[in-house]
Amino acid sequence: MENHDFIITSLQSWDIEIGSTIKNTTLEISKANRVLYVNPPLDHMTWFRGEETKSYKRRMEVIEKRVPPLRRINSNLWVVDCPFMVYSINRLPFNWLFDLFNYINNKKIADQILKSAQELGFNNYIHLIDTDIYRSQYLKELIKPSLSIYYCRDFVIGRDYWKKNGTRLEPLLAAKSDMVLVNSTYFAKRFKEYNPNTYPIETGVNLSLYDITQQWAIPEDIQQIPYPIIGYTGSINSVRLDSDLLFKLAQQRPDYSFVFVGPEDNVFSQHPLHQLKNVYFLGKKKIDLLPAYIMAFDVCINPQLLNEITDGNYPLKIDEYLAMGKPTVATQTHTMNDIFREYTFLPHNETEYLKALDSAVSEIKDEQKKEARIAFAHTHSWENSVKKIYQLINKFV
Template identity: 45%
Template sequence: MNFVFVSLQRINTDRESTSTSLAKELSKKHRVLYVNPPIDRRTWYSKTNDIYTQAHIQNIKNKKAGLVQVSEQLSVLSPQKVIESINWIPFTAVFSLFNRINNKRFSSCIKEAIQELGFDTFILVNDKDMFRSFYLKEFLKPALYVYLDRDYTIGFGYWKRHGPTLEPLLMKKSDAVVCNSLDFTKRALTYNKNSFYIGNGADLEVFDHTKSWEKPEELKTFKRPIVGYVGALNSMRININLIASIARKRADWDFVFIGEEDENFIKSDLHTISNITFYKKKHTNLIPAYVKYFDVCINPQLVNEITIGNFPLKIIEYLAMGRPVVATATNTMKEVFSEYTYLAITTDEYIEAIEKAMKLDTLNLQQERIQFAHTYSWPSVAKIFLKYINEVAKDKNIPV
């Protein structure tokens, strides 16, 4: 099979996502073209600090080839055409007219790459790119158009104006919708009968507990138990007040947070609490060393429309390193992870769960966590994904 991926996430970064990991796994047996997000006009003129976006813009200015072969069966396209910034348009009907123009411009870059690669037929996988890729089914005419639903993006400001209208329409016209959480699958089924749960995966070659991980220098200064978190510190997902309350009540624990902070986190009182330490985002390959030396790993999420049904990949990564995990009791945590984690909502529940996780941890429990995490490998996810793709293709009498 030939696959073309479009996504909100670039593939050439220091952090993987569902789409980048799935594309890389599929490329072991199939030809894959991964399309990085196009540059829009606003980004072109902004002073972005993202080195990967900067490199993309510079390549366009230098008229470098956008298509690069990164492995035998995986190619990456960084589109050379700039699209317009149109999300400011208040009316969805008007937005859609201009969005179609953007889609046509974007699709022309993909068409050139497809022709260069010699893809006669292909399956197009759209990872949450509900605006820029809304009309790609019409412009590119793939054998199958598959929408990958792996986050509740319409809960965020950028997507709130047009997303609630356009995403359901995109799901309806897709040949299939694949989801990484059970809640997302239930929602997708209301729009498309060919909606399937494929789960999520972790890079178990990176999060390998058998490797000899040296304790990071930054952690060597801590003498008390370390309660740790790794990931984006987004105030719409992570509960600032909960963290502050737990840390103030348990001054005998050190709390370590590794990841990029949003403005609310940066300005929060968390930076004034003596037993809370923040470290900047680390490369994925370095993260297992930190996780290995956390006494307990946490995911102190808020409970809202964004988090209630999402599948937190970090939980698999924590468990793959054998660590005890305490997390907020969202639907996915209760449905998927309840047997292997400790779940809580309030401050007192979190403290009780962390105490329990520290006290009851054993080598046997660590091994059980690791074995469970290994059921969420990318080969497993890819196998399930291909199973449903073949079922839909057979049902529609489409050769793939």
């Protein structure tokens, strides 16, 4: 697919400081098509709290008219920041009141989208909604795209913030979209109840970054850690990761070093894991340094809790681990079993985890399995992921 216009609305800011599925998807689409990426507008509650993030500072600069709303990222890609704030509405007590103010917010966003689209000369655009349940709820009616696609890649309505209004509104948004894309067959089963034009697609991995052929220097803060190293990269979040399981594993395998690279939430930062001599928390790192850490690991892990948020989620980090050739142990979720079972160890409990870790350590020098992991990860490139989106669009049209 070439020379089409796309408008993308998302929960994630373009200026997010961690890896992002939607950013990589957007960049891939922009290689052959024009794209307008709409940054989520600042709401009054976030403005009141204030933040030190790059995204917050950028939006404030636009609101204060110190920089223009529209900026160009590459020859085919623009990002627009809304030069206004929207109402904070999630705590409103009545559905009708929430819907009223949500429509007002949607209308302001739609007007900015139409203004930017006109400025760029966008026509017959395809609208891709990246799990933006509230702010994109009425955009199909307001901006009138040639095709409206709802893309669900996470079970956001399982979180407290979304449970009241998101549970009610996501089925409505999916039903009125022309097409629904999801990143697992687990999600596909649920969304087919709302929209028969629902299709699972697999996301991708940044193969130019996670490139095992490059020369990766071992980071200084991991050089003195004893081997074998059992490693994890990413957000260390107690909603997704099983802290108590990790504590038991580290106790049972004192000869293994357990290394975590990423920001911790409050549960993990205060957990007894920090008291174990074979557990190391190295903190948040820049994205372009993560492959060097993965290369320094002997085995990679993703010890997720099994819940409604994780069971159908597509764990992008697994592709990153496999692209670097690493033996990988991860909790057996629906998606892990559906997609990655031939290339990873998928335990259910502590006993199975211990056996899986030992088996993974025994595969550290197995070059044949290493090459198979790398080859499999390369089938999950962003190019292949976006090609599937194009094929589904063409099929639908």
